[in-house]
Amino acid sequence: MQELHDAPLAPLTTFRLGGPATRLVTATTDEEVIAVVREADDSGTPLLIIGGGSNLVIGDKGFDGTALLIATRGLTLDGTRLELAAGEVWTDAVARTVEAGLAGIECLAGIPGSAGATPIQNVGAYGQEVSSTITEVVAYDRRARETVTLANEKCAFSYRHSRFKADPERYVVLRVRFGLEDADGLSGPVRYAETARVLGVVPGDRVPLPTARETVLKLRAGKGMVLDPEDHDTWSAGSFFTNPILTSEEFTAFRTRAKQHLGPDTEPPAYPAGEGRTKTSAAWLIDKAGFTKGYGEGPARISTKHTLALTNRGEASTEDLLALAREVVAGVRETFGIILVNEPVTVGVGL
Secondary structure, eight states: EEEEEEEEGGSSSHHHHHHHHEEEEOOOOHHHHHHHHHHHHHHTTTEEEEESSTTEEEEOOOOEEEEEEOOOEEEEEEEEEEETTSSBBBBHHHHHHHTTOOOOOOOOGGOOOOGTTTTTTTOETTTEEEGGGGEEEEEEEEETTTEEEEEEGGGGGTTTTTTHHHTTTTEEEEEEEEEEEETTTEEEOOOOHHHHHHOOOTTTTTOOOHHHHHHHHHHHHHOSSSSSSTOGGGOSSOOBBBEEEHHHHHHHHHHHHHHHHTTTOOOOOOEESSSEEEEEEHHHHHTTTOTTOOSSSSSSEEEETTTTTTOOOOOOOOOHHHHHHHHHHHHHHHHHHHOOOOEEESOOOOO
16 A cells, blocks of 8 residues: 655646645555545545546645545456455456447447446446446445445436446545346347447447447547547546536426527437426537637637547646636526536536
């Protein structure tokens, strides 16, 4: 277990932003993770959990407390059952399941971060969400001071949300278990329209697993959503805002404002999101409010490849990034009456 003081945190995040931590501890076993958490809880020391750093916005002043970097490793395949240690690199885990001929997470290829983060915000993309394949989450319960195993139905999964995200001070994810599918080398049913179009199939069809993974990787790379140290469009947290989910009344009001702003023939994106609710596109809102690809003049700008990603062009501070985020939020609210919600976790700062 490594311990550093006044340790830089920016290199541990995909934004490459943020000040130092008073103390940084790197844990490589579940026992070490639990020991550091208990020590912090017993002493009343603020604790920051870091995995892959792909969903973190840390303030320029840093973190006054103990930052715990979870670097546990372990991938076990038993038939169609997969268990991942929280510190496993997610993209590597997806590649392994595809090599093993197992379907269920192949369309989540290229998502940066660690396995332990996936249940927290119910990671999803291109028609798949981890909530569809997670069977159990093993976590340390800081309130009960014991390790617990939560079945899928106890995780309260919803769009980019979970029990763990709702109560971030309670659980520390240690291991994630999945139930995958052996479909004779084929993917799960292709559910995302863009993926189906590129593959030349209709939604619901299956394709060879490697083809599904490679197609998703190409789509993500084209949007700057696959990490590349040389490409500042990937110095981001991926999608910075979640897609708004609106009640029928809210969607009607939004649709009216969209037509007033863009013309009577305008039909904003609309996707069913449960009884009486409609999901719309945050990327569409941002673009139509005037924040196009590459928007910005400072060191923090909108990606040149995707309007939903805010990026560090190399010299940005966290405050530069937040100023841009606040400008986008204000512009979308003024134009369409919708308040965007940030997806990354903020530490020591807020919008």
